[in-house]
Amino acid sequence: MTQLLQLSISGLALGASYALIALGFSVVYRASRLFNFAHGELLSLGAFLMTALVDVLPWWLALFAAAALTGGLAALLERTVLRRMVGRPVFTTIILTLFLGLLLRAGIVIAFGTDTRGMPTPWDAMAEVQVGNATVLLSSLVSLGATTAVLVLMHALVQRTPLGVAMRAASESQEVSLALGIPVGRVLAFTWFLAGATAAVAGIFLGMFPRSVDSNLGYVALRAFPAIIVGGLESVVGAVVAAFMLGLLEVLSQAYVNPHLGAFGHNFHAVFPYAAMILFLVLRPRGLWGEHEVRRV
């Protein structure tokens, strides 16, 4: 029981980071109709920027600065490169974002080197706290709390503010939004900014002990990918819920499933989310929350 609680908390903390990644993927897909395969590198960039910025700024300020810089870069990529690709075949945009991801990755290695870095924390990185009988890393709890707070803020922004209404309007129809006087270009750039900033936050918390920051951190974004498929491409909420579930599943299967599989079970938990994704693609391709389009003719 104690172990289950302990694992559940670290699973949810992992899931919360996946949720932030999935959120970024999903809002960008809805706004620009493309899969941003460079998203993982944005996450990695955010984490590296953070390791550098904490030297000159207080920790919380460095967090905001890293998120803002990464978001700014994402908005820049949208404005300069990807906006021209609207309406082009999906294949083209996939290749393009993969390429942008490689460029970013190369840039990160040039700027920050290939050494593995620890993510600095204002608290003792290895501090533990008691939750009931379970002992949990303080970092896990903080990252669960902080990423959940960001998710709630994003939800409030999109659902409750005029800017959120404009974002949803622009993702439903750019022509209608323009005809309503919404500056669609700026709204799109802002959407990408949010995606980049949340990716950076996810990267920063994913880089904390027991994990670390290296140039492969970006690949974690691929692990959030099944969440988007399972949750439903069109549904941000679905992707977020599925991300939490997959984080939990990953950690729990590592403890409870892997040992029973013998040699085959080594790292099986990493495959588990993809197995779930394939199952969903076969049984329910539009995902858990995939929306039926409301249409009346």
Place this chain on the structure above:
Amino acid sequence: MTASSPPLLQVRNLQVVYHSVVRALRGISLEVPQQGVVALLGPNGAGKSTALRAISGLLELHDGTITKGSVAMSGQNLLRLPADVRVREGVVQILEGRRILGELSVEENLLAGGFGMGAKARAELVESAFTRFPVLRERRRQKAGYLSGGEQQLLAICRGLMRRPKVLLLDEPFLGLSPKAVGEVSELIQRISAEGVSVLLVEQNASVALRLAHYGYVLETGKVVLDGPADRLRDDPDVQEFYLGFGREGQRGYHELKRYRRKRRWLS
């Protein structure tokens, strides 16, 4: 229309090409006065929607370019402004087919129409839309996609009114509506016009359009072939025959059909 007051909207010799090859407008000129309803009539593909898009700035999205001519509002050149700025200057187009944002609630549709305005002004305008049509208030939290066709068209026009437009460009507002809804929408158009908003109305349904309008232009294959006060157009034998569906004394033999073809050639 009177010589004393200058027109609100002035289109001069406008030429538009789609995909760099398809000529949609071959030099049209038209004017919308400070107040009143102007109808733009014509068959499918005559260039009516193209004219509206050129005025509202939505041509670019359809890969259309203006190759010649000018569009000005109160003397200000509109062609340099991007679409969203033109809307905020008071040139609002209500797109063909209602184009409600179906995933947003009724209220959010109105709010989207007031993006960037002060919160108080926006709330007042939403309130005035609700006062106009209580059914919109009743369904404010519902997804707008669930409204009936007529309600959607009313919402689309109210959403456009959020900008307090100087001129409203209506693209086939009666398309696919029930007779009752046609009545409601034309009543709304009359009221808007009485409130001082100029209206440029594109319609294939010439009889409804000419009942609402004070002045009309007939467009065929990208050119204005006929224009005049609405009552004169209504009485024009060609308009009656081609757009209002009256045959001469109801006789429509084969020779009539031939005459129709001949006249069409003459018209274009």
